[in-house]
Amino acid sequence: xxxxxxxxxxxxxxxxxxxxxxxxxxxxxxxxxxxxxxxxxxxxxxxxxxxxxxxxxxxxxxxxxxxxxxxxxxxxxxxxxxxxxxxxxxxxxxxxxxxxxxxxxxxxxxxxxxxxxxxxxxxxxxxxxxxxxxxxxxxxxxxxxxxxxxxxxxxxxxxxxxxxxxxxxxxxxxxxxxxxxxxxxxxxxxxxxxxxxxxxxxxxxxxxxxxxxxxxxxxxxxxxxxxxxxxxxxxxxxxxxxxxxxxxxxxxxxxxxxxxxxxxxxxxxxxxxxxxxxxxxxxxxxxxxxxxxxxxxxxxxxxxxxxxxxxxxxxxxxxxxxxxxxxxxxxxxxxxxxxxxxxxxxxxxxxxxxxxxxxxxxxxxxxxxxxxxxxxxxxxxxxxxxxxxxxxxxxxxxxxxxxxxxxxxxxxxxxxxxxxxxxxxxxxxxxxxxxxxxxxxxxxxxxxxxxxxxxxxxxxxxxxxxxxxxxxxxxxxxxxxxxxxxxxxxxxxxxxxxxxxxxxxxxxxxxxxxxxxxxxxxxxxxxxxxxxxxxxxxxxxxxxxxxxxxxxxxxxxxxxxxxxxxxxxxxxxxxxxxxxxxxxxxxxxxx
Numbered sequence: 001x002x003x004x005x006x007x008x009x010x011x012x013x014x015x016x017x018x019x020x021x022x023x024x025x026x027x028x029x030x031x032x033x034x035x036x037x038x039x040x041x042x043x044x045x046x047x048x049x050x051x052x053x054x055x056x057x058x059x060x061x062x063x064x065x066x067x068x069x070x071x072x073x074x075x076x077x078x079x080x081x082x083x084x085x086x087x088x089x090x091x092x093x094x095x096x097x098x099x100x101x102x103x104x105x106x107x108x109x110x111x112x113x114x115x116x117x118x119x120x121x122x123x124x125x126x127x128x129x130x131x132x133x134x135x136x137x138x139x140x141x142x143x144x145x146x147x148x149x150x151x152x153x154x155x156x157x158x159x160x161x162x163x164x165x166x167x168x169x170x171x172x173x174x175x176x177x178x179x180x181x182x183x184x185x186x187x188x189x190x191x192x193x194x195x196x197x198x199x200x201x202x203x204x205x206x207x208x209x210x211x212x213x214x215x216x217x218x219x220x221x222x223x224x225x226x227x228x229x230x231x232x233x234x235x236x237x238x239x240x241x242x243x244x245x246x247x248x249x250x251x252x253x254x255x256x257x258x259x260x261x262x263x264x265x266x267x268x269x270x271x272x273x274x275x276x277x278x279x280x281x282x283x284x285x286x287x288x289x290x291x292x293x294x295x296x297x298x299x300x301x302x303x304x305x306x307x308x309x310x311x312x313x314x315x316x317x318x319x320x321x322x323x324x325x326x327x328x329x330x331x332x333x334x335x336x337x338x339x340x341x342x343x344x345x346x347x348x349x350x351x352x353x354x355x356x357x358x359x360x361x362x363x364x365x366x367x368x369x370x371x372x373x374x375x376x377x378x379x380x381x382x383x384x385x386x387x388x389x390x391x392x393x394x395x396x397x398x399x400x401x402x403x404x405x406x407x408x409x410x411x412x413x414x415x416x417x418x419x420x421x422x423x424x425x426x427x428x429x430x431x432x433x434x435x436x437x438x439x440x441x442x443x444x445x446x447x448x449x450x451x452x453x454x455x456x457x458x459x460x461x462x463x464x465x466x467x468x469x470x471x472x473x474x475x476x477x478x479x480x481x482x483x484x485x486x487x488x489x490x491x492x493x494x495x496x497x498x499x500x501x502x503x504x505x506x507x508x509x510x511x512x513x514x515x516x517x518x519x520x521x522x523x524x525x526x527x528x529x530x531x532x533x534x535x536x537x538x539x540x541x542x543x544x545x546x547x548x549x550x551x552x553x554x555x556x557x558x559x560x561x562x563x564x565x566x567x568x569x570x571x572x573x574x575x576x577x578x579x580x581x582x583x584x585x586x587x588x589x590x591x
Contacts, residue, residue, distance in 0.1 A: 007048075007101065009041075123202075175187045247304065271310075379453055381457065418470075500528055506535055
């Protein structure tokens with residue numbers, strides 16, 4: 001059996017029976033391979049000892065070592081490892097590869113090279129990060145990732161295995177006795193040493209069952225030690241299908257975004273409808289929304305030709321409409337969609353309706369979306385994450401996200417995006433976390449953080465230039481007089497998405513002290529930087545209730561100057577020219 005250990009080298013004084021070995025060194029932009037692989041740290045020597053102690057027939061074992069110069073017990077240089085894998089592929093025959101270290105950020109090059117080795121028949125063991133983070137190569141689908149836990153309850157051995165997910169084996173975080181470079185006995189603990197120990201157990205198992213292929217033995221090995229705790233996840237079939245021509249009803253806030261940004265939609269919008277009682281029927285959209293030219297008129301839903309040239313019906317929030325009509329409008333729409341075989345997209349949850357599979361979509365986050373197999377490990381991304389957060393609801397945060405999406409894509413950037421509006425998927429955003437009005441997020445707390453972090457990783461795997469995320473409403477509570485004012489969903493969103501930079505949306509009426517608290521919350525909860533404000537010209541007048549009104553130009557300019565003077569940050573308005581300047585500023589800041 002041919003085994004290769006990639007680590008800090010091996011001391012021949014402690015382990016003399018090494019078949020072959022090299023040291024990889026990076027000098028400037030070049031790599032050198034030398035036959036001197038003596039361990040100067042001790043980590044690789046300890047790993048080799050723990051691996052070998054489990055091998056009963058060492059005569060049939062060919063042990064090779066690749067020393068990564070510049071590595072430490074905390075990690076290695078990724079470029080050096082990539083070169084080492086190329087060298088291994090050309091120079092060594094390898095049945096089992098052991099890498100007892102890792103990096104915290106995803107590397108597509110590392111994934112590709114290890115996938116090539118796996119496809120050639122090599123079994124790869126790697127240790128997870130000791131601090132609990134998701135790490136690589138352990139988390140790759142072609143690698144047996146070994147993690148540690150303080151106590152693993154199993155009678156078979158001091159570890160259990162899982163057939164699915166990035167974590168394949170969880171071992172007891174038990175101490176091991178090894179000889180260090182001074183040849184004195186040391187007690188060591190951690191995932192690196194647990195990984196070496198279990199890799200040795202597997203190697204011994206394989207050498208006792210050579211009638212099977214190593215891949216077959218690996219499967220049998222993991223199956224034998226498999227835990228009853230394997231979690232069965234039923235995947236949701238509620239996915240957005242391709243649609244070509246759509247109509248939308250009723251013409252409320254969420255549908256406004258479709259009317260204002262038709263160029264970003266994945267399909268053509270044919271018409272917009274509402275009920276006669278709304279007072280919006282036969283009025284042009286451009287007059288209702290004070291928007292760029294859109295001369296389409298809102299039509300009466302009673303006049304909709306269900307046999308017309310559209311394949312999709314978009315049903316907006318209807319809870320208020322239900323209360324004003326004498327019949328259940330949602331039931332009627334669903335009946336019509338079923339009768340005329342129209343694909344139904346609903347912004348509200350439809351799980352209580354018996355709908356034909358493949359003929360509906362509604363945004364939904366539930367227990368099926370929780371990445372149980374990650375077991376609390378968080379992904380770390382190298383892709384810059386831009387966050388859009390705010391100080392209240394209804395201040396154009398989603399409009400800003402769409403404007404930035406348009407500008408990034410128009411300038412040749414690859415964009416991945418997580419939207420919190422229920423319409424996000426209709427614009428091609430990668431993930432929807434509908435935590436706003438009539439939220440259909442049915443998870444909470446740590447589960448939400450794990451889901452969102454998993455979404456960020458999913459975005460990262462698409463190799464974008466930037467990831468855009470956008471929150472809902474305010475970020476920190478105005479006061480603590482009622483528990484419903486607490487902004488726990490927004491804080492979970494902040495933890496889950498971990499933006500690097502944030503654009504903060506504010507209102508002309510916002511108290512400066514509250515803006516300061518919001519900025520400090522964002523920068524204090526996660527390691528991010530608020531880099532700019534976008535000013536929404538809304539002010540509040542307080543009579544019996546809060547009533548919105550638009551500020552005059554001079555009021556907006558006065559408030560803008562106050563923000564600039566106090567925070568020393570640029571302030572932009574929510575119009576095309578200013579957002580173009582914001583886009584340029586973001587590019588410069590991240591460059």
